[in-house]
Amino acid sequence: MKIGLFGAGRVASALAPALAAAGHQVVFVASRTLGPAQALAATLPASQVLPQAAALAAPPPADVYLLAVPDAAVPLLVGAGQWPAGALVVHVAGALPLAVFASQPLVRGGVLYPLQTFSPGRRIDWPGVPLFVEAADPDAEATLLALAGSLSRRVALLASPQRLHLHLGAVWASNFTNHLLGVAHALLAEADLPFELLHPLVRETVDKALDAQPSPYAVQTGPAVRHDAPTLAAHEAALAAHPAWQALYAQLTASIQAAKRMAEGK
Template identity: 70%
Template sequence: MNTITKTSPPLTIGVFGAGRVASALVSALKAAGHYIVFIASRSPGPAALLAAALPGCLVLSMEETAAALPAAEVYLLAVPDAAVASLLTTVSWPAGAVVAHTAGALPLAVFETVPQVRGGVLYPLQTFSPGRAIDWSAVPLFVEAATAEAEDRLLTLARSLSRRVALLDSGRRLRLHLGAVFASNFTNHLLGVAQALLAGAGLSFELLHPLVQETISKALAAQSSPFEVQTGPAVRHDAATLAAHEAALAAEPAWQELYARLSVSIQAAAAGS
């Protein structure tokens, strides 16, 4: 595990985006002492709110970035994955600029269309939501870059934010992102389904809190895999309970199908262990 390294002097940063990731990054960059030169966004309102807490920070429209760009040591693209490719080809990048996206599933090769920049990746493995405080010192940050100079600068930036910094190539980062979607996004969706099912019976979601906390705690403590601590009717092949549950989901065919597919997956994982 790394230690957080204070960057002296602080880096100058240009940020593209004003959404969840950009907002969290701007807060972390400010706390680490870096100077944010500008925030560029298609949404001027959110960008202006972010910039208001940053002395001297400019708010730029995308049209302005196509004409000229203020100098910065790192440009961070905290925008939706689908927006990165077009953004790269429309912005007027200074020659040799270090430009990094923050996406988990987007390869470094996306920068091949702009050979004048030194492309890179600064991927934070975390979920971000408004109003949620994040301890950036514990967030794993993964770096990849097209040149040694860009890699060194992005590592310096990452180490000023987090104790957990590592190099990771595009292929393994995609696999990591895929795992994160299962662990975070799909889990959250299933919790939402559970809450809705309880609400339909006039029951509080809070009743599930101890169960959810123990499930996650037990899975994280498992010696080899969470599969080894799987419980429930599917893993014990309780056909009567499985049938009763699927019948109870008759009014929700999408959830009924999801229940059946997850049960089959649980049984297959158990059979392969």
């Protein structure tokens, strides 16, 4: 397929090479800033670079126009584009509904949501990445299923409300977890301790949680679930210099204890 790509950030930079490797042609990369777009296009065969405004004013022919841009920018691009009648315009966001295309009745809207975290320099194993598809009509759905299937062996249809809940769960599992690891890194650094000390613990925690039945709650450990009051108090006192982290510690402790009470039917 011929793909018109809007965006040159993390998702676009991971997705474009995968599309090219799967045999598709990224005919253009459009971005508000040309530097990143030029760097991305240089890695792709026969791909031109366009300013975003020019690409929106006169989109070059493509089978799919892919909007790999921040969520807040998607409605703006959808509304500003002089899209050819019947154009298949697709966003990659987890939290945006298909209804975001309602302002353009001549456009066939679609979603291609990769359930993965993207960072520069990290290799993505695309065949293992779950890709979720939603589209406004059967033909668009078939096109996106074929496109997704060329990248991944884990492809499924998913409606907007379920995709929103999936994205919310992903934020808890990935983004919040990463933030908590950042807090742990900072606390160890304050004591001149290397973060690597936590690596075996973190790996075992994640592996155990992924294997747990019926849910990760079943394998919860630590002072909160044990109601170890002296340790909890010592920890909160040690966080006195970080009131935001201290409050977060207390909230997470309360949440863990509430989950245990619920599991015990109390």
